[in-house]
Amino acid sequence: MVAPIEHKQQNDRPRVAWIAGVGASAGLGAALARRFSSEGLTVAVTGRSRDRLAALVDEIRSAGGHAIALAGDVTSESDLAAVARQLAETGTLEAAIFNAAGATRAPTLELTADQFEAAWRVTTFGGFLFARAALQLLLESGHGSLLFTGATASLRGRPPFAAFASAKAGLRSLTQSLAREFGPRNIHVAHVVVDGGIDGERLRTASPQRVAERGADGLLNPADIAHAYWHLHQQGRSAWSQEIDLRPFNEAF
Template sequence: MATPTAVVVGVGAERGLGAALCRHFAREGYHVLVAGRTAEKIEAVARGLKDLGLSAKAVLTDATVEADVVRLFDEAMSPGFGRDPSDLVVFNAGNNRQLDFRELSAEQFEDFWRVGCFAGFLVGREAARRLVPLGRGTLIFTGASASLRGKPGYAQFAAAKAGLRMISQSMAREYGPLGLHVAHVVVDGGIDGERLLKNRPEAKAARGEDGLLGIEAIAESYWHLHKQRRSAWTQELDLRPFKESF
């Protein structure tokens, strides 16, 4: 039996959501393309999976560059002997930083949009081009609370995430009836990963037990979306710690 292929775009640190998704999919029997724009990080994630006897390949990809995304999907859809074309794609790229709106430069705003929204368009378009003709597959976009509302200092992030959410909804309505399951996951709360713990080391103790979103727990939800029967597909899923207010 051939090994199925999964693509995870936006992989960073080994203790991050992208890496957790790669691990979960690999443990479920997938060959995983570990895609990100920092070679050392994606190679470390892929190497860690191989050390566990799992199948993975690091693919250096800047998701804001059309040629990089096309090349990634060329590999995903023709993975070689013993592997099936991809039927699972996750767009997990994003950047988040609080900035005074009055000091926000045009270049900064555009960069947030390119990483958080434009890159999602490129990945979504290529996924649709390759998977819709096959009549199957799952495409999941990682969102945030900013997908639904803008907070002070986060206009640039909210604009990008809200745009990504609209891409997800439009694609779901257009391609769901053709067999492509498109889902958007609102990750509402701090993630118990390297980025938050490096920038806000006090956060874990302040939130208490299970007060941050566990990366492995989030990955389980993504896998559940992929395995859903088409008679009851989820288009949008909200995930937050039990004590997170909303």
């Protein structure tokens, strides 16, 4: 087993993890923030709801961790540039995670051009803008991980998810390009295919019957997903994963 590389804090500056796409407390973005905070990193959380970000930051701080809320829109280049400037003042960026997505769902002939573009803008274009902002800081530190949340739709398209699938597939291709370009510069770029429903607020609100039907461990636990992200971040560079997939034990694939 290759031991993970340990990175020392530069000039005693805090180690920082930046997580974009943070919403509900019972969601993956929040679980990622808790996990990386539990490992001693200062977590900077970005999302559109200032209230939800503030509640999560309070929760992490109450548990003894360090967290800051940096609200912003991942489709706004100026918003992400402003967040990056604040991160540079906060500490040394060690991990950056893109968890945002535009989950548009509609039959193709009912799907509007604006809806299709919006899904691409959040998922693919937002991933590009986030990567560019984060990479500048990661390259300055000389190491780090850049991780992206994918989905079943990253690998195959099916109705009524034409917009979502094409956007997620685009994000996956982007991560492969980034991995090939920045891996040799000591930046670990990885894509996580989340193949199944996440047991979080969104699914429990929208489809409680599905949650009940799946049974115990039939949905992906956000904390378990977050553990896999931490493992990716800790991988020794002699054996980096560019892509992993995660699914419940009883999920068909």
